[in-house]
Amino acid sequence: MxxxxxxxxxxxxxxxxxxxxxxxxxxxxxxxxxxxxxxxxxxxxxxxxxxxxxxxxxxxxxxxxxxxxxxxxxxxxxxxxxxxxxxxxxxxxxxxxxxxxxxxxxxxxxxxxxEVPRAIAARSGLTLSQLAELRSTLERLTATLETARP
The missing domain is CATH 1.10.10.10 (Winged helix-like DNA-binding domain superfamily/Winged helix DNA-binding domain)
Structure with a gap:
């Protein structure tokens, strides 16, 4: 479309x-x-x-x-x-x-x-390295957003 x-x-x-x-x-x-x-x-x-x-x-x-x-x-x-x-x-x-x-x-x-974390990792379709990078990015984003509050 x-x-x-x-x-x-x-x-x-x-x-x-x-x-x-x-x-x-x-x-x-x-x-x-x-x-x-x-x-x-x-x-x-x-x-x-x-x-x-x-x-x-x-x-x-x-x-x-x-x-x-x-x-x-x-x-x-x-x-x-x-x-x-x-x-x-x-x-x-x-x-x-x-x-x-x-x-x-x-x-x-x-x-x-x-075993839940392993099952989640497997279902994500991401490698362990990609998951670690994503988690790190999300943690940085959260910290930035929390400190940017007025």
């Missing part, structure tokens, strides 16, 4: 945000499929990975890592706690802080999804 619009016209296909949006939706669909057999959503998967990597975390620290506000994170953690994946306790050093830790079931579930 040809268009009579000039090459520099504002079109959805020219927008980086649209390209990223469609890519995220495609990733979401693949993650949803891969994680469904483990009974996890993508945010639960990321939370398990963050807690598994960093050990018990305060809710605030987990929110920073996941880039989620407490209004979004608290219901997620409640569901995860109800499913037996995490436990929440008050920090003995500072009762105002709540610590989140993996339970035995959470550790088992995390171990069970260890």
């Amino acid at each position: 040809t268009s009579s619009k000039p090459a520099d016209a504002l079109t959805i296909e020219q927008q980086i945000c649209y390209a990223m949006h469609t890519t995220v939706r495609a990733f979401d669909a693949v993650y949803r499929e891969l994680l469904a057999e483990h009974g996890l959503s993508y945010p639960q998967y990321i939370a398990l990975m963050a807690i598994g990597e960093h050990g018990p975390l305060t809710v605030g620290a987990l929110g920073e890592l996941m880039r989620l506000d407490s209004g979004t994170l608290s219901p997620l953690l409640k569901r995860m706690e109800a499913a037996g994946l995490v436990g929440r306790t008050r920090d003995r050093a500072d009762e105002r802080r709540v610590l989140v830790a993996l339970t035995d079931l959470g550790r088992d579930r995390l171990a069970g999804v260890s």
